[in-house]
Amino acid sequence: MLEANGIDPTVDKAHGRVSRHPGPATSPPSGSLGSLGPLDNGLNGSLDYQGYDWTLENMTQIPTWLATDDFDINALNAAIYASTNIPALLQNSATMGPLSDPQQTGESLSDGTEKFEDLVCRHWFTQPEAPGTDHELRDQASRATVDEPYRQSLTERLQYHVPTDPLPSTDFLNMCIQMYFARFNPIFPVVHAPTFRPSTENALLLLSICSIGSLFLGTRHGISCGTRIFETLNKAILASWETYIAKGEPEIRSMSQAALIGQSDVWKKPRHLLLIQVFHGTTITWVRRIRVLRSHQSTHEIEKEDIERDPEGAWTKWVAKEEQRRLIAGLAILDSEFADLFNAEPCMRRRSLKSSISDDEIWSAPTAADWSRSLSRKYNSQVRWDSMTKQNSFREYSALDDIAGSVCDARISDNSSVLRSQQSLLQEFHCNHIAHRGSSAGPDNFCLKALWHVTFLSSLVDYDRLELSVGREGHEESQRHVSYTRAWANSRDGCRCAVHAVLIFRSLESLPIAKEPPIHAPRSLHRAILVLYCYLQFRATSDRTGVRQSPLDFPEFKQAGINCERLLAEVNGPGMWGPKPMHSSMLCHCIDLLRRLGHWGLARQQAAMWEIVVYGLSPG
Structure with missing residues (x-):
């Protein structure tokens, strides 16, 4: 039975429970009958037989008349008892102690001695993650010189071990690639799907794509394989980056794309968070090596005569430049994400990349002919094209994350004037890109x-x-x-x-x-x-x-x-x-x-x- 006292009770319709505030709750937060203890078959049959409508009204606010002094808690108890006739349930609820507010008690559920905030910290x-016993030094004896066993042990510790587990089958990898471009590429379009082909120069990128694509296969085995690929990939990149850097721009771009996609991976464990945080600055350095930290429209480098003479060649050249721009935009997006997530300053200092990203229609053109026609419409109808570019979602995403990075930087430096100016920019962005976004924008x-x-x-x-x-x-x-x-x-x-x-x-x-x-x-x-x-x-x-x-x-x-x-x-x-x-x-x-x-x-x-x-x- 519910106890009547001087505290105003309320009925939380979202959970179907009666609670009292502002003190601790008197029932589990889930509000389910199962949380009060196992119910026998007779009780379940009784509830099914009575056929009560337990559905909740779709209300935006709990009615305030339930919280007034006129509300009769004893009458509610009597009504519940008479209508359900479940004494076992009421007896169980009466014998259960209240669930304490952890912030009020300041204790954990384990031994009652740990402060609540220390439990949260852990x-x-x-x-x-806490290191295991393998990380402890086995030899605690002090020595003044280096002996042969110690030298041999040090040699083994310095050897870099890359996992050599065999990759999954080709069918598995091909399915992962399909799922990546169908599910992930639309929300992070940094790899050009129509022209992507597996090759030796983009092998690391292929593995990174498979690591993400495995998430969408719908099986635990697929996720497990993707996790192993993710961990193997990052170690392989760290072990081979000098070789790729020395090769040329396509290989560097492919390796940087692989690292970028790997950073946006699932973040399954805390050690993965630490890994991508450390790896982020390295990826930025690689990208600087291919000198794409410049802001100008990639289509400006393509002459109209080149498109008419050799559309396939012009398309291939344009895709390489556009992927570079989107690589930088993707890095900037993740830079803002990490800065906010870890409460740290952004690593990148750059001008806005909004104007350097081409429009969605051009980017998603499946063939060189379609791409050429999209560019022709841009050249021949500039006014109409300008209205279309206002609905470029990835460009807007990059621009908004650019503001987010500036806000995070101003917050770290405690610059209130910059924060106010960024609020003005945010209101302007909302007016231009969000408030007037219609259904035609997709x-x-x-x-x-x-x-x-x-x-x-x-x-x-x-x-x-x-x-x-x-x-x-x-x-x-x-x-x-x-x-x-x-x-x-x-x-x-x-x-x-x-x-x-x-x-x-x-x-x-x-x-x-x-x-x-x-x-x-x-x-x-x-x-x-x-x-x-x-x-x-x-x-x-x-x-x-x-x-x-x-x-x-x-x-x-x-x-x-x-x-x-x-x-x-x-x-x-x-x-x-x-x-x-x-x-x-x-x-x-x-x-x-x-x-x-x-x-x-x-x-x-x-x-x-x-x-x-x-x-x-x-x-x-």
Whole structure:
């Protein structure tokens, strides 16, 4: 039975449970009957026989009449007891202790002595894996000289071992290539599909393509093979880069493409994150060797007479130059991703590459004849072409990530004036490329709305300090940043950020299930969860700050006609200052979506971490 006391109860319709706030929850967050203990067959039959409609209304806000003082908790208990007649279930629920809010107890579920933030630190998704016993020095005896056994052991340690496992079958590799170009290349178009052919000079690129393509085969065996290819590929590149650098521009470009695609790989484990972070700067250095860090349109290098005389040759030459531009754009995109993910400054300092990327219609032309006709339309109808280029999604993606890199750089240097100027650029970008994007522009493969909101968020709040206050570096470090997070959560910027976080969730939630989310999707949703969690966890439990007394008329939302109060009500539930994180259905939906977000291992790592943070659940 539910206990009546002085605390206002609410019914969380998103979970089908009765909870009390602002204290700890009285039922598991999932709200499922199975979480209360095993039910016998008689109980299941009773529920099936009665045929009650347990479906929930699709409401954007929990009705506030359930949270008033007139709500009779005893009457609700009696109604539940009489209608279901399940005494065993009620007895189980009465004997279960309340599920404590891990942030309130500050303890782990293991031994009760570890601080909660230290538990979070151990399971943070970027935390390196603990070394095994093989990494320990076996010979602890001190020596003043080098003897022969030590020299032999050192020789063996210095030898670079590249795995020599045989590659999967040719059928497997061919299927991986097909899946790569069908599923991944549309969201990261850096390899020209119509002209790609396996060869000796692009062998590393081929393996990198197969590593990604294996994710979409739908089998655990395929993913396992792809992981082995990924790890073998990176070691092979590190072992052979001197040979490729000395060969020429095509080989360097192919190796750089292989490294770039490898960096965008699944990020299955923390050690993979560390590997790609270290490898990123090396790839940038390789690209500088082929001297493509220049901004000019690749089509300008192709003369109209050359196209008419030899369309195949002109097309091949154009593809090589365009792949170089997209290689740089892809590196810039990943540079912004890594800078935000690791709370570090970007590695690349470059001018905007927006004008250097050719349009989607030209890039996707399947033959030289189609490519030639696309260029002819551009040359002969400049006005019409300009209107088409405004809907170039990869160019827009690159331009928006360019702003994101500048915002991250300004945040690291604590330059508030630059942050404000970037907000103006973001509003201009939204007006030009997002607000007026019509259905004729085609599908938004890159979820630019979500990327725009997460970039705007980074200009409003310091992600690094929010993560530290949650426990990324442990209990002691978190205490230094709690005051910042609490002040932010009780400010207008806290409300503003919460609205952006909800809109990130809405944008990614609307993706078709068969559509692969873009590379930034796990990071964007992770940031949304971070903002919502800190907003709910650290804000005041009543409106003592006076924030709600002034209208929430933020400029970026006013232009789009977004009702901030309604979205905040969706986050807060009944009453404007109600639930803690583990009571929030919105936060629960975000974590669930993150777990199911495409094929990216990073998303599942982050979702597992947030389950520990929000619910105190063991990763096992």
